Amino acid sequence: MKTDNIVKKAYPVLQMSCASCAISAESIVKGLEGVVSASVNFATTMLTVEFNPAIVTAEDIRAAVQDGGYDLLIEEDKAATTDLLDEIHTKKYNGLKRKTILAVVLSLPVVVIGMFFMDIPYANEIMWVLSTPVIFWLGKDFFVNAWKQARHRSANMDTLVALSTSMAYLFSVFNTLFPQFWAGRGVHPHVYFEAASVIIAFILLGRLLEEKAKGNTSSAIKKLIGLQPKTVTVVEFGEYNEIPIERVYADDIIVVKPGEKVAVDGVVTEGASYVDESMLSGEPVPVLKEKGGKVYAGTINQKGSFRFRAEKVGSDTMLAQIIKMVQDAQGSKAPVQKLVDKIAGIFVPVVITIALVSFVIWIIVGGTNGFTQGLLALVTVLIIACPCALGLATPTAIMVGIGKGAEKGILIKDAESLELAKKVNAVVLDKTGTITEGKPVVTDILWLNNDDVKKDILYSLEKQSEHPLADAVINYFSDVSPVAVSDFESITGAGVRGKADNEDYFVGNRKFLDEKGIIVDNSLIAESDKLSKEAKTVIWFSDSDNALAVIAISDQIKETSVSAIRKLQSSGIEVYMLTGDNEATAMEIASKAGISHYKAEALPQQKAEYIKELQSEGKIVAMVGDGINDSTALAQADLSIAMGKGSDIAMDVAKMTIISSDLTKIPEAIKLSKQTVATIRQNLFWAFIYNLIGIPVAAGILYPFSGFLLNPMIAGAAMALSSVSVVSNSLRLKWKK
Structure with missing residues (x-):
């Protein structure tokens, strides 16, 4: 049978009275030509079937099930089906x-x-x-x-x-x-x-x-479904209209008033407010949403109001994906x-x-x-x-186990994963975004003679820079007011320069300063060497004559990562770290996190090979990652776990998703598996x-x-x-x- 046209669907089976009924209904469907696989779960009354619609249709499957004394709901409208089932x-x-x-x-x-x-x-x-x-x-x-x-x-x-x-x-x-x-x-x-x-x-x-x-x-499913509002207010031709959620399409402009739930996923176009995203992140502190910020279905708006453009609607929203995963x-x-x-x-x-x-x-x-x-x-x-x-x-x-996991922010894709988690004896962690925050921040800054009077100029230069590390400096000086900078210039691979108060200023690497003939004080050099040994990225700020400051930027280890790693190790599970980062940074992070086994400068395929090696040693391996580059390693692992703040691809491949990206949820998931089994x-x-x-x-x-x-x-x-x-x-x- 050609597998090109195979579709996988889940339909509720009606009129089953016991476990043997589930076997009977399953056998009926399995016997149909064009059906690749069929499975009936008595507890959920759901038939999960893979079939070729060119050979057998959903109507044919229903007719066969009805002939066997049962019935099947094959409506495509999931919301209507859920209501009907209730x-x-x-x-x-x-x-x-x-x-x-x-x-x-x-x-x-x-x-x-x-x-x-x-x-x-x-x-x-x-x-x-x-x-x-x-x-x-x-x-x-x-x-x-x-x-x-x-x-x-x-x-x-x-x-x-x-x-x-x-x-x-x-x-x-x-x-x-x-x-x-x-x-x-x-x-x-x-x-x-x-x-x-x-x-x-x-x-x-x-x-x-x-x-x-x-x-x-x-x-658990009902709680998740209840997070989505039934109606939304959209702006059509300058007028506010309240419409059912089913009629919302991508690119619609939706108004969110104080206290309302966000209906679908989208991007803020106007206004600002704090939004409670604890449903996704587990964090109780609301997040500020301004123009350009992403909002997600099921999250709750606080006191402000805003408009946003719908991007993902219906079954494409993050909330719908979570519901589907749990179902x-x-x-x-x-x-x-x-x-x-x-x-x-x-x-x-x-x-x-x-x-x-x-x-x-x-x-x-x-x-x-x-x-x-x-x-x-x-x-x-x-x-x-x-x-x-x-x-x-x-x-x-x-x-009950999977429902409890969902309530705790652990999304489990299938029963096999829940059963397997208790056997895991090796956990492989990606570094960036998994052990660490996944975003660079300023960790140290030393001013020449402790004089930070020029910090507004440093802030203003970095505000115009397109370099990824510039954001770390901007965030660090978020309370500083910018000053006028003229003749701004960005030099690729070196840094930026600009004029303020008729004087030249530079931000960049040490080589950039040396090329400009700028004098660097010994105290700053000593601090720079110390920070470099800690595997931190060092940048310099100077005027036309002297280096004024040395700034260290690093991807910080999450507060919960160290305790999570200790918990895993204390329960007899070996912990490994994989990263595409350099050896010095990898060694420093591994040391701080308490991990003795790690591999640096690993390409995606090498990550998968590393997991294969562990499996060849007889280990049951769980891989935890958040990026597209982790997807092959996730697919190779016995149990794949994605961080909820990571890429969609990682979450698609993974058998479990930790919504809050908090590593302490992994020992919890393993404990839940042991309890369920x-x-x-x-x-x-x-x-x-x-x-x-x-x-x-x-x-x-x-x-x-x-x-x-x-x-x-x-x-x-x-x-x-x-x-x-x-x-x-x-x-x-x-x-x-």
């Missing part, structure tokens, strides 16, 4: 709530009669009347879904529920109508109306709690989940086989009560073996143990030794509680530090 989820939750309450209300008297008042007149008939609506009205969906599965020669959780409850019900009806059949054979004609109705009530309760939990796990990640499957899916796929047929075998064995060896007890064993096995706990074990933990293992352990113990006990394995037979009603309660316990355990992740 509406469907709310409707389903409310419907389940009503059904559950009614099932509990009708089942309670059946249980009370069945356990304590079996001898009252017409006890069986009363229980029959009360349990019938529970099974065939409130539990109707189980039978409908089981029939849909049977039509496609498949079986799922609903098959188990439908088989077990219908058999318990029919057996009880027969015993109510023809009690003499059993009495004549010396067997008491027990009825199990209470078991059948309580099973339905418990499973409905379990599903109600699952539905509520699934709503909780997607709260894709929550819908992806961890490698361990693929194994669980395979188990769930064969689980139901195996359980039905065990139930039938136990029924036959009871008939053969059970004596006079063999048929009755065999039937009870069959019913109980079918009830207790619900695969939902197994199916929910991994996706719920992944959803531990939760998955706990969930799987309890789901497997539950089934490994529950199924043999339900089949009657303890009866020869202790005379114990598991009541079908208790089996239904245990099955529902197993699913609830798995989801609750996943939600515990939310409150862990």
Whole structure:
């Protein structure tokens, strides 16, 4: 199949009731010609599919899914889809709530009669009347879904529920109508109306709690979506018009009033204000936005007002990309989940086989009560073996883990990355913009005889300079008023010159001053040598006769970098540094940051080769970078992490993005991975143990030794509680530090 036209889409799947449904829907889509890969996540109810639209369309996929007894939402309008899904989820939750309450209300008297008042007149008939609506009205969906599965020669959780409850019900009806059949054979004609109705009530309760939990796990997405306003004010032909966000296009001029949220990404054209960008950066201090400044969707304007030109709208905004990244990640499957899916796929047929075998064995060896007890064993096995706990074990933990990461400013692209992070034992850090701030600043300035009276001239010369380092000087003297400079000239590779108060002044390197015959004092030379040894860039300021000042410029190490590196090292992770900078600067930064392994003057391809070398030594490598030059190394690494203030390409390649560019988030991400994987293992352990113990006990394995037979009603309660316990355990992740 040609891969040129392959598209990847994610569509919500409707009407799934358990993990086996997800397997069934996935198999249906995988079987279609033109589909490259398909994956259905039960927890998020999302189908992620790669297909060739020239061979198979989204409509064809939906038709196939509908034929299998499910449904698919294929609308391209994501906002409308999200609203519709919320509406469907709310409707389903409310419907389940009503059904559950009614099932509990009708089942309670059946249980009370069945356990304590079996001898009252017409006890069986009363229980029959009360349990019938529970099974065939409130539990109707189980039978409908089981029939849909049977039509496609498949079986799922609903098959188990439908088989077990219908058999318990029919057996009880027969015993109510023809009690003499059993009495004549010396067997008491027990009825199990209470078991059948309580099973339905418990499973409905379990599903109600699952539905509520699934709503909780997607709260991170809802919070992110809530950051974008529904309407915006645009300037059209000089008039203000309020329009829906969907109608905003690139180059529209948008007005942002005090306290409003910025709707899309753009550039300020008029006005100024401070904007709260903590959503992106994690920093609580608002950032000043003036003409030419970039603003981002979801950030909050403070007291001023401004206009900006829309640049990125709809799905192109940074906020939309963040939302998509979290959605894709929550819908992806961890490698361990693929194994669980395979188990769930064969689980139901195996359980039905065990139930039938136990029924036959009871008939053969059970004596006079063999048929009755065999039937009870069959019913109980079918009830207790619900695969939902197994199916929910991994996706719920992944959803909560990725959602928690998003809340903490750690964006995780897929479940595999979240699972892999705990195994990382080597972290490779880019220098500029990762360990350091990524922008040069003035660190030291020494004036001749401590006389800084000419600083306004230095500031004014640098203000006219186009050299990248000039900005560092301008920012350092931001409170200085400029003076008039004439005859300004920029000499490439040397510096700048200009006249102020009829005297020549120069800013540049030492060679530039020497060429002009300028005298340099020994005290300034000594300071210059000291600063150069610290791997700082040194520039000079002079008049026409003497050097007046020596200025050191450097890219400062972020305040949080050193503590983050120490945390990584103390947890047994080796830290390496890669940089395209020179050896002296690299050595100085590595020394200050506490890194003993580093490589200087590394080209992009050499960075990737360095990571390959570490991998060949058996290390699981995480690469952290922020620039386009880091993209190949990021792609090569086992786990790639981008800094949020870096390039779009780095963020596209990376599997994780640290929004605030704060390295302390990396130990946090690794800890989150360990917590999530531990939760998955706990969930799987309890789901497997539950089934490994529950199924043999339900089949009657303890009866020869202790005379114990598991009541079908208790089996239904245990099955529902197993699913609830798995989801609750996943939600515990939310409150862990």
